[in-house]
Amino acid sequence: MLYVVIIYLWVAMLLYILMGGADFGAGILEFFAGRKNRSQTGKVIYDAIGPIWEANHMWLIIVIVILFVGFPVIYSTVLTTLHIPILIMLLGIIARGTAFTYRHYDAIQDRLQILYTKTFIYSSLITPLFLGIIGGSILSGRIDPRATSFQDAYIFSWLCVFPVLVGFFTIALFGFLAAVFIIGETDLEGEKEFAVRKAKRFSIAAIVLAGLILLCASIENIPLIERLFGNYISISCVYFSLGLLAWMWIFSFKERNSFYLRIIAGAQVTFLFLAISYGYYPILVTFKNEAGLSLLANQGNELTINYLGRAMLGGSVFILPALGYLLHSFQRRRKIW
Numbered sequence: 001m002l003y004v005v006i007i008y009l010w011v012a013m014l015l016y017i018l019m020g021g022a023d024f025g026a027g028i029l030e031f032f033a034g035r036k037n038r039s040q041t042g043k044v045i046y047d048a049i050g051p052i053w054e055a056n057h058m059w060l061i062i063v064i065v066i067l068f069v070g071f072p073v074i075y076s077t078v079l080t081t082l083h084i085p086i087l088i089m090l091l092g093i094i095a096r097g098t099a100f101t102y103r104h105y106d107a108i109q110d111r112l113q114i115l116y117t118k119t120f121i122y123s124s125l126i127t128p129l130f131l132g133i134i135g136g137s138i139l140s141g142r143i144d145p146r147a148t149s150f151q152d153a154y155i156f157s158w159l160c161v162f163p164v165l166v167g168f169f170t171i172a173l174f175g176f177l178a179a180v181f182i183i184g185e186t187d188l189e190g191e192k193e194f195a196v197r198k199a200k201r202f203s204i205a206a207i208v209l210a211g212l213i214l215l216c217a218s219i220e221n222i223p224l225i226e227r228l229f230g231n232y233i234s235i236s237c238v239y240f241s242l243g244l245l246a247w248m249w250i251f252s253f254k255e256r257n258s259f260y261l262r263i264i265a266g267a268q269v270t271f272l273f274l275a276i277s278y279g280y281y282p283i284l285v286t287f288k289n290e291a292g293l294s295l296l297a298n299q300g301n302e303l304t305i306n307y308l309g310r311a312m313l314g315g316s317v318f319i320l321p322a323l324g325y326l327l328h329s330f331q332r333r334r335k336i337w
Helices: 002-031 034-049 053-070 072-081 083-105 112-140 150-154 161-183 189-219 224-229 232-255 258-280 302-336
Strands: 283-285
Touching: 002 053, 002 112, 002 161, 002 258, 002 302, 053 072, 053 302, 072 083, 072 112, 072 283, 083 112, 112 161, 161 189, 161 258, 189 224, 189 232, 224 232, 224 258, 232 258
Parallel strands: none
Antiparallel strands: none
């Protein structure tokens, strides 16, 4: 049952990157739309993510619940050591959701709309930035369980070059996902052209940042390159991801088939996430000068894991069909309107 729980943890993390990433990326796209096109872009974004944006955070909640119940040592270590970036990320989620709601449902359209829009846009940038910083800190081996000062324990574990680069890579990745998603959500040729152009630019930015991340990892002796290229599965996933990106540039962007573009973009991110997670497995949190925390060695009580696995399996029977029906309902309503 432990492996069932681990699979659910992995899938929930992946779905939050894919669906939540496209959600956050919508605000990133609006930031880069410019004042002239921001109004129209904002309308397209609202039509695309408005009905289901709240459901995306379900995957983050599942990740937190699994770690809290099934891997309490890992949960407490991450939440304690990285409480500052986690707090900033959560504040960004709250600010973004509040601004998104008031911007579209406020009965009085006044100057507060400017505040709502700016809050939505900047929190859409800040949240994925710190989400990436958290991920980069976990993988970098900068968390020091024996730190004796506040700075070493709670600041320098995340406020350094490698995690920040991962944060900016996350912004580029989410912007790319949102741009690909928006292509199929509008019939306006100008907006489609804008989305294709931004998808290309974000993909270039992601490649450049990925190169800088690998370079930084090599300089700082972070074993990322070894993890990615030290086994056949991870290196195959990296090559598959790059190959799909090349295919998208050569063929799919020209055809602009939204279905195939989404499948390819989702597969790219899935292969990349699989390469990283398989390379580090079973380690989830890396420590400075020590062995990290393993999903196999730092699990909770066996009985708790068994009940958690059953709960995940049983919950899927209700949650996944309901989520599918939600997506289908709003897509159908959009076609009717």
